[in-house]
Amino acid sequence: MSVISKCRQLRTLLESNELEFILEAHNGISASIVESAGFKGIWGSGLSMSAQFGVRDNNEASWTQVVDMLEFMSDATTIPILLDGDTGYGNFNNMRRLVVKLEQRDIAGVCIEDKQFPKTNSFIDGNKQPLADIDEFCGKIKAGKDSQTDDDFCIVARVEALIAGWGLSTALKRAAAYHQAGADGILIHSKSSRPDEILAFAEEWAGRSPLVIVPTKYYSTPTAALRKAGIDLVIWANHMIRTAVAAMEKTSRTIYESESLIDVEDKIASVEHIFKLQGADELSKAQDKYLAQKSDIHAIILAASRGNELYELTHDKPKAMISIGGKTLLGRLIEGLKKVGINNLTVIAGYKAEAIDIPDIEKCINDDYASGDELKTLVCAQDNFNDDMLILYSDLLFREYILRDLIETEGEIVVTVDSALDNPNMTGTPDYAYCSKDDDRPPFMQDVTLTRLSPSADAIAQPPSGYWIGMMCVRKRGRQWIEAALEELKQAANFNELILPDLLNHLIQQGRLIQVHYINGHWLDVNALIDLDRAGDFTQ
Ligand code: SPV
Ligand code: MG
Numbered sequence: 001m002s003v004i005s006k007c008r009q010l011r012t013l014l015e016s017n018e019l020e021f022i023l024e025a026h027n028g029i030s031a032s033i034v035e036s037a038g039f040k041g042i043w044g045s046g047l048s049m050s051a052q053f054g055v056r057d058n059n060e061a062s063w064t065q066v067v068d069m070l071e072f073m074s075d076a077t078t079i080p081i082l083l084d085g086d087t088g089y090g091n092f093n094n095m096r097r098l099v100v101k102l103e104q105r106d107i108a109g110v111c112i113e114d115k116q117f118p119k120t121n122s123f124i125d126g127n128k129q130p131l132a133d134i135d136e137f138c139g140k141i142k143a144g145k146d147s148q149t150d151d152d153f154c155i156v157a158r159v160e161a162l163i164a165g166w167g168l169s170t171a172l173k174r175a176a177a178y179h180q181a182g183a184d185g186i187l188i189h190s191k192s193s194r195p196d197e198i199l200a201f202a203e204e205w206a207g208r209s210p211l212v213i214v215p216t217k218y219y220s221t222p223t224a225a226l227r228k229a230g231i232d233l234v235i236w237a238n239h240m241i242r243t244a245v246a247a248m249e250k251t252s253r254t255i256y257e258s259e260s261l262i263d264v265e266d267k268i269a270s271v272e273h274i275f276k277l278q279g280a281d282e283l284s285k286a287q288d289k290y291l292a293q294k295s296d297i298h299a300i301i302l303a304a305s306r307g308n309e310l311y312e313l314t315h316d317k318p319k320a321m322i323s324i325g326g327k328t329l330l331g332r333l334i335e336g337l338k339k340v341g342i343n344n345l346t347v348i349a350g351y352k353a354e355a356i357d358i359p360d361i362e363k364c365i366n367d368d369y370a371s372g373d374e375l376k377t378l379v380c381a382q383d384n385f386n387d388d389m390l391i392l393y394s395d396l397l398f399r400e401y402i403l404r405d406l407i408e409t410e411g412e413i414v415v416t417v418d419s420a421l422d423n424p425n426m427t428g429t430p431d432y433a434y435c436s437k438d439d440d441r442p443p444f445m446q447d448v449t450l451t452r453l454s455p456s457a458d459a460i461a462q463p464p465s466g467y468w469i470g471m472m473c474v475r476k477r478g479r480q481w482i483e484a485a486l487e488e489l490k491q492a493a494n495f496n497e498l499i500l501p502d503l504l505n506h507l508i509q510q511g512r513l514i515q516v517h518y519i520n521g522h523w524l525d526v527n528a529l530i531d532l533d534r535a536g537d538f539t540q
C-alpha cells in the first residue's frame with residue numbers, strides 16, 4: 001500500500017474544493033486524539049504549545065523546543081501537521097533553517113505571520129502590534145520556499161492587518177504580495193466576534209489562492225456561511241488545550257477537596273485507554289515477535305546420590321556439591337540453566353541434603369535415598385513437574401549449546417544422545433542408547449527416536465548409536481506419560497532399584513516416541529576422580 005506523504009496530504013487539504021477542517025494539538029497524545037476523531041490534519045498551535053509548556057505565547061519557548069514537540073506529534077500520527085510558526089522565529093535565514101528542520105521531522109507545512117519577533121498572541125492588544133515590513137516578509141516567504149525539498153511542503157502566509165487595525169485594503173494588499181512571493185495559501189486572521197471582515201476579505205480575494213481562517217472569536221458563525229464564502233480550510237485553533245485545562249482544573253479541585261479519588265475515577269479516561277493511545281498493543285505484539293520468550297521450563301535436578309567413586313571428596317556432601325574450578329557442580333549446572341532462561345529449579349537432594357545450600361532453588365528431599373534409586377528420587381519432585389521441563393542429573397558438565405539445542409528440539413520427550421562412541425574417557429556405567437537411526441550428520445536435525453537404553457553395549461545384537469547423557473526435555477503429553485508410568489512402576493516390587501533409563505524403556509515399551517537429539521562430545525559425566533582432571537575443559 002502506497003502511503004501518501006504528509007506534505008501531499010496537507011496540500012490536498014488546502015487545494016481541495018471542499019471546506020476542510022484541522023484541529024489544534026499540542027503534544028503527542030492530543031495529536032493522536034485529533035487523528036482518532038477523524039480529522040485530516042493538525043494545527044500545531046503556538047498558543048497551545050506554549051501553554052502546555054507553561055509559558056506565554058511570546059516566543060518564550062525556543063523554536064527547537066517547539067520542533068522537538070512537533071516530532072512527538074508527528075510520530076504519534078499519520079495525518080499532516082501545519083505548524084503555527086509565528087514569525088518564522090527570526091529573519092529569512094531563520095526561516096530557511098526552520099523549513100529544513102520541519103521537513104526532516106515530517107511536518108507538512110508552516111504558517112508564518114507578518115508580525116515582528118518576538119510576537120504576541122493576536123488576541124492580546126492586537127492594535128498595538130507592529131506588522132512586518134511587506135518586502136522583508138515576502139523575502140522570508142521566498143527563502144522558505146527555496147529551502148523546501150518536497151514540492152508539496154506548504155507555506156501559508158498569515159495576514160495580521162485586520163488584527164492590528166489596518167482594515168481590509170491593507171489586508172488585501174499584503175495578501176496579494178505574499179501570494180506573489182510564493183505562499184501556498186493565505187490565512188486571514190480576525191479578532192472580531194462577527195465574521196463580517198473575514199467574509200468581506202474572502203469575497204475580494206475571490207479564490208486567488210487557498211484561504212485559511214481561524215474562527216476562534218467569531219465561533220458562532222454557521223459553518224455553512226464559511227463554506228458559502230469559499231473558505232478552504234478552517235483551523236479550530238486552541239480547543240484541545242482549553243478542554244484539557246478545563247478538565248484538569250475540575251479534576252484537580254475535586255481530588256484536592258475530597259482527599260479521595262472516588263468522585264473522579266469514573267469520569268476520567270481509564271489507565272487502559274491511556275495505554276491504548278500510547279500504542280501499548282503494538283509494543284506487546286513487537287515483544288512477542290522480537291523478544292526472546294521468557295522460558296517457563298522447570299528443571300528437575302537429581303542430586304540425591306553420594307558419588308561413591310569420589311571417596312573422601314563426598315564425605316560431607318553429595319557429588320553435586322563437589323567443587324570444580326572454584327564452583328560446585330550443581331552451581332555450574334544452575335548457572336548454565338539460568339543462562340538459557342530456566343530459572344524455575346527443583347533440586348532433589350538425599351545424601352547430605354543439608355550441604356546443598358544454593359539460593360533460589362526449591363529443594364525436595366528423598367529421605368530414603370539410601371534404599372531407593374533414581375525413580376524413587378524423581379517422584380519426590382512430582383509436585384513440581386511442569387508441562388515444559390527438563391529432567392537431568394546434577395553431575396553433568398556440558399557446553400551451553402547442548403542445553404539450548406535440547407530445549408529447541410521438538411518432541412514430547414527428547415533425550416540428548418552423544419554419538420561419539422569412541423570416547424575413551426567414559427567413566428561409570430554408560431547408558432548406551434539404541435536409536436532408530438545412527439547419527440549420520442548432516443542432515444543436522446534428524447527425526448530419530450530412542451529404541452532402548454542399556455547399561456551394556458552387548459545387550460542387543462545391533463550396536464548402540466551413542467550414550468544418553470542424562471538429560472531429557474519433557475513437554476505436556478510427555479509429562480502425562482511419565483506421571484502415568486511412575487504410578488505403574490511404583491507398584492513394581494523392584495521400584496526402589498529403578499533408574500531413569502528404566503523409566504524411558506518402560507515408555508518405549510508402551511509405544512511412546514522418545515525423540516533423540518544427537519551431539520558429538522562436549523560433555524562430561526563426573527563419576528570418578530579422573531573426571532575432575534578432565535573437567536577443566538568446561539570450567540573456563
Ligand atoms: C495559535 O493557535 O497560536 C494561533 C491562532 O496563532 S490564535 O491564537 O487564534 O492567534
Ligand atoms: Mg499562534
